[in-house]
Amino acid sequence: AGIVQFDYDAEAPDELTLRVGDVINNVKNVEEGWCQGSLGDKVGMFPDNFVKVSCGQFLVSSKKQSIKVSLFCCSSVHIVVHYKIKVLRKVKATFEYEPVNADELRLAIGDIVEVYRDVSTREEEGWAFGGLNGKEGCFPTNFTTV
Incomplete structure (x- = not known):
């Protein structure tokens, strides 16, 4: 699951409209900069930097040259992750x-x-x-x- 950090208004029929605090389930990375997940009974796409993945789940980009790992609410666990973000x-x-x-x-x-x-x-x-x-x-x- 992931928690929405910023509001996002869907711009296409296959996108989700997000509001801060919404919980997105079944989050998966589908292409560069975009994830897919479910909000209520709707499944759709959303920008990956608008949602933090929750407790111990990782969101890893499928591109070999760029790996992005997001963690949320792991206050009792210390994890060191080295990652490279692709700089445009x-x-x-x-x-x-x-x-x-x-x-x-x-x-x-x-x-x-x-x-x-x-x-x-x-x-x-x-x-x-x-x-x-x-x-x-x-x-x-x-x-x-x-």
Whole structure:
């Protein structure tokens, strides 16, 4: 099972609409960046970075060059996992950005951000998901240059 961390509105008939706190069952990785699972009586796809897999279950990408392992609520177990996330590109912050939401990165001028995936939607363009100084989150791409 997995717990939804961020709201997501389905954009296609085979996708699930997610709300923070929803529990997704039978989670499996089906393609790069996407999982499939069941919410209530509906089975559908959703972005893999919107859900954390629960207690001791692992979500591992099927791509050999990129393995992503997610864990949730294993407070009594200490697990060390070495993994490599596929970096699409690196960008440099040209403006400061203060996060508006908890899932966003703070940018300072000159920061180098690793971009893991573009997360723009029809409603909101110009966003990417990446890593900076050991933290991961979304950031506006118009505050950066390649």
